[in-house]
Amino acid sequence: MLDSLLAGALADAAERRERTSLADVEAAALARPAALDALAALAPADRVKIIAEVKRASPSRGDLAAIPDPALQAARYEQGGASAISVLTEGRRFKGTLADLTAVRERVTLPVLRKDFVADPYQVFEARAAGADLVLLIVAALDQPALAGLHALIGELGMTALVEAHDADELARAADLGARLVGVNARNLSTFELDQTLFGSLADRFPADAIRVAESAVTTPDDVRRYRADGADVVLVGEALVTGDPVATLRAFLA
Numbered sequence: 001m002l003d004s005l006l007a008g009a010l011a012d013a014a015e016r017r018e019r020t021s022l023a024d025v026e027a028a029a030l031a032r033p034a035a036l037d038a039l040a041a042l043a044p045a046d047r048v049k050i051i052a053e054v055k056r057a058s059p060s061r062g063d064l065a066a067i068p069d070p071a072l073q074a075a076r077y078e079q080g081g082a083s084a085i086s087v088l089t090e091g092r093r094f095k096g097t098l099a100d101l102t103a104v105r106e107r108v109t110l111p112v113l114r115k116d117f118v119a120d121p122y123q124v125f126e127a128r129a130a131g132a133d134l135v136l137l138i139v140a141a142l143d144q145p146a147l148a149g150l151h152a153l154i155g156e157l158g159m160t161a162l163v164e165a166h167d168a169d170e171l172a173r174a175a176d177l178g179a180r181l182v183g184v185n186a187r188n189l190s191t192f193e194l195d196q197t198l199f200g201s202l203a204d205r206f207p208a209d210a211i212r213v214a215e216s217a218v219t220t221p222d223d224v225r226r227y228r229a230d231g232a233d234v235v236l237v238g239e240a241l242v243t244g245d246p247v248a249t250l251r252a253f254l255a
Contacts, residue, residue, distance in 0.1 A: 001059060002117075002189040006141050008092045009117035017122055029128035029157060036133040038111040038160040039180055041083050042211050044233040048224060050253060051113060051213070052077035052246070053086040053238030054104060056095040060192040063095075065242040070100040071107035073246065078108045080250030084134065086113040086236060098130045105131030113162060117141060124153050134160045134181070139170040140189060151177045162213065166198070168205045175207040182206055183213035183236065196223070200230035224253045 017025075042049055054070045054077075057063045067073050074085045087104050088096035096116075105112050111133035118124065118135055119142060127135045135154050137147060147163075154161045163179040165171045166188060174182045184199045199214045206212050214227035215236040227235050241249055 001192055002138070002141060005059070005090065005093060005189075006117045006119055009090055009123075010119055012091060013120055013123050013126070016126070022122055022125065025122060025125040025129050029125045032128055032131060035128070035158040035160075036111040038084060038113075038134045039211065041111050042181065042213075042234050044211065047254065048228045048232060049083040049234045050081070050224075050250060051084045051086050051234060051236040052080070052082035052241050052250060053088065053115065053236060054096070054100060055086075055088050055238040055242055057093065058239070059093045060187070061239065064239055067242060069103075071103040073242070074104040074108045074110075074112075076246040077241065077250060078110055080247040081254050082110060082250055083234070084111040084113060086115045086238070088238075089114055089116045089130075098126060101127075101130045101132060111160075118150065119146065121150065121153055124150060124157065124159075128157045128159060132159060134162050136162050136164060138164045138189065139173050140166055144173060144176070147173065148177055151179065164215065165202075168202060171202060171205045171207075174210070179207060180210055181213065182210040183215045185215040186217040187215075196226070199227055199232065203231040206231075218253070221252050221255070 054073050056067050087101040088094040089098050113134035114127040114132040115136045151161050162181050163174040164183045184202050186194050186198050194217045196217045211233050213234040214232040218237045219240050
């Protein structure tokens with residue numbers, strides 16, 4: 001599944017590159033105002049922080065919500081107390097677009113994450129041109145030289161990489177990068193099965209100075225409480241927020 005998603009994302013990026021050159025995307029990225037400081041926004045605090053996700057669909061669950069106005073959805077997340085907004089920009093299986101990210105960036109004051117299958121520098125420049133402050137990098141999708149190159153480019157553009165791991169070896173690779181924002185996804189991106197215990201089993205393997213993000217498998221306040229008890233500084237939540245009242249749900253999770 002991961003290989004398929006990655007191949008599709010790269011094919012779509014190549015099509016966009018035919019319409020808009022790398023040079024033009026670079027120029028647009030460099031013309032953007034400075035990215036927001038995501039590390040400051042997500043820094044450990046006396047309560048858990050939440051990255052709230054704009055997510056229309058997924059390969060495992062199909063259609064979740066139409067979200068005709070992603071900027072309004074993000075504004076509700078900000079009202080509910082989110083610390084950052086994640087926008088899925090993958091179009092084939094998640095039904096997102098870069099235009100969603102741009103619309104969200106124009107509406108909210110919080111850092112915005114481009115969540116996609118990023119493996120080409122062109123996608124990083126696209127993210128900054130669209131207004132992203134953070135970019136997801138999935139360790140399992142990249143060899144170490146490619147991962148390091150993309151991580152460095154994200155930093156050079158003033159953004160923050162959310163480096164996502166799924167096992168101890170991938171966490172070690174994140175540490176080798178000097179990654180400051182590191183997530184563990186409870187969903188296995190090869191099989192799309194969930195393991196709610198994965199974060200807790202790996203909590204002591206995070207880089208010592210990294211902000212620890214727990215991703216996926218959040219449907220109730222108890223799920224947030226469990227991740228927090230296991231050492232999460234931040235929890236990334238998507239489906240529970242798009243299928244219910246986002247403001248009330250966020251406030252319950254934060255409480």
